[in-house]
Amino acid sequence: MPSDRYSIFSVLTEALRGQTGWKPAWRKATPKPNYDVVIVGGGGHGLAAAYYLAKRYGLSNVAVIEKGWIGSGNVGRNTTIVRSNYMLPGNIPFYETSMKLWEGLEQDLNYNAMVSQRGVLNLYHSDGQRDAYVRRGNAMRMHGVDAELLDRDAVQRMYPWLNYDNARFPIKGGLLQRRGGTVRHDAVAWGYARGADQHGVDIIENTEVTGFRITNGRIEGVETSRGFVGARKVGLACAGNSSRVASMAGLNLPLESHVLQAFVTEGIKPFIDGVVTFGAGHFYISQSDKGGLVFGGDLDGYNSYAQRGNLPVVEDVIEGGMALMPRIGRVRLLRSWGGIMDMSMDGSPIIDHTPISGLYLNGGWCYGGFKATPAAGLCFAHLIARNEPHAVARAYRLDRFRTGHMVDEKGMGNQPNLH
Numbered sequence: 001m002p003s004d005r006y007s008i009f010s011v012l013t014e015a016l017r018g019q020t021g022w023k024p025a026w027r028k029a030t031p032k033p034n035y036d037v038v039i040v041g042g043g044g045h046g047l048a049a050a051y052y053l054a055k056r057y058g059l060s061n062v063a064v065i066e067k068g069w070i071g072s073g074n075v076g077r078n079t080t081i082v083r084s085n086y087m088l089p090g091n092i093p094f095y096e097t098s099m100k101l102w103e104g105l106e107q108d109l110n111y112n113a114m115v116s117q118r119g120v121l122n123l124y125h126s127d128g129q130r131d132a133y134v135r136r137g138n139a140m141r142m143h144g145v146d147a148e149l150l151d152r153d154a155v156q157r158m159y160p161w162l163n164y165d166n167a168r169f170p171i172k173g174g175l176l177q178r179r180g181g182t183v184r185h186d187a188v189a190w191g192y193a194r195g196a197d198q199h200g201v202d203i204i205e206n207t208e209v210t211g212f213r214i215t216n217g218r219i220e221g222v223e224t225s226r227g228f229v230g231a232r233k234v235g236l237a238c239a240g241n242s243s244r245v246a247s248m249a250g251l252n253l254p255l256e257s258h259v260l261q262a263f264v265t266e267g268i269k270p271f272i273d274g275v276v277t278f279g280a281g282h283f284y285i286s287q288s289d290k291g292g293l294v295f296g297g298d299l300d301g302y303n304s305y306a307q308r309g310n311l312p313v314v315e316d317v318i319e320g321g322m323a324l325m326p327r328i329g330r331v332r333l334l335r336s337w338g339g340i341m342d343m344s345m346d347g348s349p350i351i352d353h354t355p356i357s358g359l360y361l362n363g364g365w366c367y368g369g370f371k372a373t374p375a376a377g378l379c380f381a382h383l384i385a386r387n388e389p390h391a392v393a394r395a396y397r398l399d400r401f402r403t404g405h406m407v408d409e410k411g412m413g414n415q416p417n418l419h
């Protein structure tokens with residue numbers, strides 16, 4: 001009998017029988033002619049939506065169609081940070097729902113996703129920034145989310161090696177969310193893929209959606225590189241490619257695609273316990289369980305669908321790192337890579353139906369969609385199954401840019417590359 005469930009007993013049994021009984025984590029499905037729901041995009045959000053559609057909403061005649069392999073998109077390219085330290089009422093309940101789902105995810109999926117609540121610390125460098133963090137921390141606590149304001153001494157006890165007396169950017173303290181942390185990104189994709197497959201979902205890899213069949217304003221299915229696949233409902237979860245895919249259905253989305261890069265150094269002894277973000281530039285860092293320093297910074301700043309970045313941004317990110325922790329200059333960079341970000345006009349996502357009946361959109365995740373994966377999947381599944389928004393995702397409407405109901409967490413205005 002192949003091993004379905006991961007447990008200490010199955011690990012021991014497999015050890016005794018030479019690891020011959022493990023099944024592939026999910027089937028290699030071939031497309032059926034018709035489904036109740038087709039999800040386009042097998043990233044974290046598409047897989048999570050399929051999982052919750054089957055598990056919570058009883059819809060298992062579902063396919064996820066992915067043009068590459070599972071984990072080839074942003075779900076396998078991000079810097080793995082999860083947190084719910086938001087301030088706006090439209091955002092806090094959504095991201096806290098996600099945090100709670102992260103906290104139970106491994107038990108729910110029976111999969112080791114290496115959820116590590118090691119703490120996320122946002123540093124502040126001026127009195128004005130401290131006041132803004134006090135406000136954010138208070139908003140979080142009023143919604144039942146943990147937040148602690150630390151002074152310089154408390155930060156120094158945690159991270160003595162930061163550059164506290166940088167003449168331009170002295171560290172004055174930080175806002176800490178202890179329940180934030182990191183989750184192994186590709187394990188999230190694999191865990192949701194396995195969970196969805198176990199509930200009967202077809203995961204169809206290496207198959208590109210190339211068009212939509214729409215009759216009298218109603219979706220009838222998708223054209224793919226392997227032929228037509230019929231569906232009563234279609235959900236788009238294409239992250240950086242959202243606008244490109246939606247344009248095949250005649251939709252012009254309020255999104256711009258930009259490249260975001262990330263970096264990892266050679267493995268060194270553990271010295272960064274949590275996640276630290278620089279408050280005076282765009283730089284954030286953590287240390288992976290293998291010892292590599294994982295860090296990133298700003299967008300490349302021009303529109304692109306290429307999954308690679310340019311050198312001036314590499315220089316900018318490294319400058320941020322050197323200002324915050326000069327010792328980073330002594331380690332060698334191992335790898336850098338890029339992913340395509342679907343930047344929305346106000347920096348917040350969209351989980352909504354489109355003007356085409358039966359066609360739904362999950363997009364606009366900007367820098368921050370990994371932490372949203374469980375809640376985005378749940379809310380997208382709710383929307384598709386019930387045809388109404390989930391209570392914690394009501395703010396993420398597609399028409400808010402027309403009606404003026406922005407969710408501008410950063411207060412940057414309608415400039416996608418600044419969010």
Ligand SMILES: Cc1cc2nc3c(=O)[nH]c(=O)nc-3n(C[C@H](O)[C@H](O)[C@H](O)COP(=O)(O)OP(=O)(O)OC[C@H]3O[C@@H](n4cnc5c(N)ncnc54)[C@H](O)[C@@H]3O)c2cc1C
Nearest residue numbers: 041043044045067073074075078079081209339369370371
């Ligand atoms: C460098 C980097 C660092 C990041 N760091 C963080 C972080 O620390 N914390 C955080 O919260 N977020 C972070 N993010 C953002 C986060 O990774 C994304 O917002 C999130 O992963 C997007 O959702 P997804 O997982 O579904 O996307 P993806 O994994 O990109 O899934 C979309 C899928 O759609 C598929 N697709 C596209 N077009 C088609 C088509 N025509 N037919 C079929 N399939 C198609 C793609 O191949 C892809 O697999 C980061 C992103 C990057 C690039």
